Amino acid sequence: MFLSLPNLLLTALIQLLLLPNIQSCPYLTSLDSSPGGQLAASNLRGNHGSDYHHDNRQLQSVSSASSSSPTSSPSYPTSTSSNPFCVKTNGRPPKLSTKGIQTAVKAIKTLFYGQLSAYANNTLALSDIFGQSIRLAFHDAGEIDLTNSTNFMGPDGCISNTSPNKGLKEPTSFVVTLLEPLWQKYCDLISRGDFWALIGKLSVEKSDPTGTINIPYYYGRVDKADCILSDATNPLPTPFALLNTPTSLGDSLVNSFVNRMGLTVNDIVILSGAHTIGHVHLQNNPIVDGAWDDTPHVFDNNYFNFLLNSQSIARTSVIAGLPGVPAFVSSLNFWKANNSATIRLNSDMAIAFGLNFRPHLTSQECSLTSVPTNSYGCINPLSTTPPSTLSLVQLYAANNSAFLADFAPSFTKMSNLGYGFNGSTGKLGSLTLFTPAY
Numbered sequence: 001m002f003l004s005l006p007n008l009l010l011t012a013l014i015q016l017l018l019l020p021n022i023q024s025c026p027y028l029t030s031l032d033s034s035p036g037g038q039l040a041a042s043n044l045r046g047n048h049g050s051d052y053h054h055d056n057r058q059l060q061s062v063s064s065a066s067s068s069s070p071t072s073s074p075s076y077p078t079s080t081s082s083n084p085f086c087v088k089t090n091g092r093p094p095k096l097s098t099k100g101i102q103t104a105v106k107a108i109k110t111l112f113y114g115q116l117s118a119y120a121n122n123t124l125a126l127s128d129i130f131g132q133s134i135r136l137a138f139h140d141a142g143e144i145d146l147t148n149s150t151n152f153m154g155p156d157g158c159i160s161n162t163s164p165n166k167g168l169k170e171p172t173s174f175v176v177t178l179l180e181p182l183w184q185k186y187c188d189l190i191s192r193g194d195f196w197a198l199i200g201k202l203s204v205e206k207s208d209p210t211g212t213i214n215i216p217y218y219y220g221r222v223d224k225a226d227c228i229l230s231d232a233t234n235p236l237p238t239p240f241a242l243l244n245t246p247t248s249l250g251d252s253l254v255n256s257f258v259n260r261m262g263l264t265v266n267d268i269v270i271l272s273g274a275h276t277i278g279h280v281h282l283q284n285n286p287i288v289d290g291a292w293d294d295t296p297h298v299f300d301n302n303y304f305n306f307l308l309n310s311q312s313i314a315r316t317s318v319i320a321g322l323p324g325v326p327a328f329v330s331s332l333n334f335w336k337a338n339n340s341a342t343i344r345l346n347s348d349m350a351i352a353f354g355l356n357f358r359p360h361l362t363s364q365e366c367s368l369t370s371v372p373t374n375s376y377g378c379i380n381p382l383s384t385t386p387p388s389t390l391s392l393v394q395l396y397a398a399n400n401s402a403f404l405a406d407f408a409p410s411f412t413k414m415s416n417l418g419y420g421f422n423g424s425t426g427k428l429g430s431l432t433l434f435t436p437a438y
């Protein structure tokens, strides 16, 4: 059902009125009041009997379990997500040396993996720890903006106090309860930027059951005492991002990843594969709760399989009309699978189905078998032209080894944003390749 002209005008009017709020909090749109909305989301878990739909009650128990562990309780009043402060050195940067970094990396790896073993039978906790660690490495590095000559952010052990970083800076997050105490132990030897990049790499490697992925690691990142951005200036993509079309809710993926971070279109596809780990959490964005595949603690190509191998249906909500104006259907900018509890963001849909518009219809769906001829595309409106990124999505869906082989160098490139490495110098300096001496 298409929106009628008066409804379109009303939608535009409401968007104009809401624009300042939407920009200051891009995770918020209308509440989902549709029959398939949050109520259904909270029941999805029961349909499948696995933990891939996130349950907040379990998260709380995991967080309290972690805060009672020996290394996770202290709080550092002067060290926050947006202000790294090493208590050991009274705020001075680490003295970087080959021996020091060898010692720190070895000890951190042992301790981090030791902490994970306490959760060996708790796949939900593992997915949360891996999820926050990998996302943190992206969000630290991805705040760089090469189009802005006054932005010297990047992988600097500091994330801004903005909406995209929800879930990574709260006192109950694993970033604060589990990772920060670990960094404080070795912060005289390793910067927080180097530490966060290391934890991201270790999380990917630990969650790859084939044990084959090996992410090259570089060190030498310099921490920033503060990193101030607004939602509008943060280059990190919003979940509503489309591939190439900026919307009132945020930038396009190409503008975020390619123009502002200096990555490539292929990197968008490859790095989106990190959504094989972790969840979208209701407490971080009040629309949807769930994982992208059925094993959110396992790093593999399942994200791509789930994206292609089911019909994805746009989540919508009925907005009550104003006096004299009928109610209308509005997009929630999230998608769900029709045959599992899995979810997708607009950005995920964009790399497989090339959305160039925000979803806005109740019956909008995309799949490999959607359109009347039972083939690739979306319906409502009909769109059968694949984006240039589809072939890579298909390759990775079919081949886990190819995904793992391509993910490692892309993750390194992302973790090193702004820095030169392998002989070059970047805006922020250059990094040194770590080669273990053990």
Ligand code: HEM
Binding pocket: 127, 128, 130, 131, 132, 134, 135, 138, 166, 167, 237, 238, 239, 240, 241, 253, 268, 271, 272, 274, 275, 277, 278, 279, 280, 281, 282, 284, 285, 345, 347
């Ligand atoms: C392509 C654009 C991207 C968008 C729009 C996006 C957006 C999001 C959103 C909205 C969440 C849910 C956060 C929460 O509710 O806790 C999320 C989770 C996550 N993202 Fe992304 N992301 C993108 C790319 C990436 C990249 C490049 C990486 C890493 C290489 C990444 C890693 C993760 C991980 C691991 C999680 C799970 C976090 C957890 O379980 O706590 N994302 N992302």
